[in-house]
Amino acid sequence: MATKLPIVPLVNKQRMMGTISLAKPVGMSRWIKVGPTGTVNFTPTVETVEAKSAETGLNKLIRKITTGTSAVVEFSDVSAWTEFMYTVQFMAAKRYLTQAAVTAQTIELTELVDNYVFDIPVRKGTVTSVTNGETGEDLVTLVEGLDYIFSSETRFGEIKKVPVGFGDTAVVTYSAPAITEQEAMLDLDILSATGVRCELMVIGIDPGGNGDPMSMYLPSVEFRPNGAATLGDAANLNVATLQADVYQDDTGSYGRLEIRNKIVEA
Numbered sequence: 305m306a307t308k309l310p311i312v313p314l315v316n317k318q319r320m321m322g323t324i325s326l327a328k329p330v331g332m333s334r335w336i337k338v339g340p341t342g343t344v345n346f347t348p349t350v351e352t353v354e355a356k357s358a359e360t361g362l363n364k365l366i367r368k369i370t371t372g373t374s375a376v377v378e379f380s381d382v383s384a385w386t387e388f389m390y391t392v393q394f395m396a397a398k399r400y401l402t403q404a405a406v407t408a409q410t411i412e413l414t415e416l417v418d419n420y421v422f423d424i425p426v427r428k429g430t431v432t433s434v435t436n437g438e439t440g441e442d443l444v445t446l447v448e449g450l451d452y453i454f455s456s457e458t459r460f461g462e463i464k465k466v467p468v469g470f471g472d473t474a475v476v477t478y479s480a481p482a483i484t485e486q487e488a489m490l491d492l493d494i495l496s497a498t499g500v501r502c503e504l505m506v507i508g509i510d511p512g513g514n515g516d517p518m519s520m521y522l523p524s525v526e527f528r529p530n531g532a533a534t535l536g537d538a539a540n541l542n543v544a545t546l547q548a549d550v551y552q553d554d555t556g557s558y559g560r561l562e563i564r565n566k567i568v569e570a
Contacts, residue, residue, distance in 0.1 A: 321517065322509040325379065326390065327502040327527065329550075335505065336388045338546070340379030344506055346520070349374045375558065377504065377522070377552040378530060381543045387490055388500070392527040393544045397496040400488035403427060406480040412437070413463070415472040420463040422476065427489065428456055429480035435462070437475040444470050499526040504548055508564075522559035524551040 325338040351372035356363050382389060391398050406426050413422050424431065431454045434446040444467065446452050454461035463474065483489065504525045510517040525548035533544035552558055 312520050313339075319516070320511070322511065324507045324509060326505045327500075327525075328505075329388070330501045331501050336386065337384065338382065338388065340381075340383050341379045342543075343379075347378065349376075352361065368539050373558075375516045375523065377448060377506070377546075377548040377550065381541075382546055383541055385542070389544065389546075390490065390492060391497075392500050392546055393529045394492055394494045394532045395497050395499070395529065396492035396494050399491045399493060400485070401427065401491035402485055402488050403480065405482040408432070408477055408479060410475050413476060414472070414511040416463060416470070416472045416474050418463070418464050418465050420466075421460060422463070423460045424476065424478045425459075425479075426478065426480035427457060427459060427483060429478045430456060431461060431476055433435045433477045435475050436471045437473060446470075446474070480502050487534045487548070499528045499549075501526050502548070503524070504559075512551075516519075516563050516565040519564060520559065521562075522548070522550055523551060523553040523557060526551065 323339075323341065323344045325341060326335040327338050327342060328335045350370060351374075352370055354365055355367045355369060357366045359365070367476040384485065387398065390396070403426060406429070409426075411422075411424060413420060413459055431448070431452075434448075434452055436442075436444045446463070446467070448454065451465060451467065452461055452463045461476075466472075502525055504520075504522040506520040506522075508518040508520075527548050529544065530547035531545040534540070534542040536542075550558055
């Protein structure tokens, strides 16, 4: 026999939702995508002072007086390595690297041995020759690929094997193109900033009837890292975890949450 229920069970207000998060840094007119993310969690905190009374002979709690409120938004498994992501995760002031063109400059490598690793002081450079620095019949030139290798992208190279009689010093001649402001490379000054102040919009995405979609707008947050970021892992997706501390804006508002459908209470 079916059990008679005093109240009809609530079976239609559950929710499973994805989110698209957007940040607009102070001084910028465009919104920047934050994500993809694994989860986005809003955690409010209420600070209270307890009021108690011992009039009955026992020390009983009679109320809690609210003294402050705060909140933080946490973003887990952020996998899009954008300029914004790098800037937040490494608490860095954003700078860009440019350079003037360089032609036929040299560096000297001393105490040369096999597997000698070196670098040149320019970006996107080309090593045009590696020699023993002598002239005429005494000049010995190493062969790229056979005697040494060089990566323009990383600016590092390696003397694989020093030929017999080459000596213990090498002269590397290199050139490099100009890097203009339009081609400038991101050059972060690590731990030079305390956070990134932004507006934040979190847009809930309902995958087909799994809850009432919502949008949350926070007018003033400060993004900071919240744990380790993967620098190298070839077996797993490289991700980071970010957090945004929620601040009041100049009107005294923390923000607003909009439910994009009419909610009918059960």
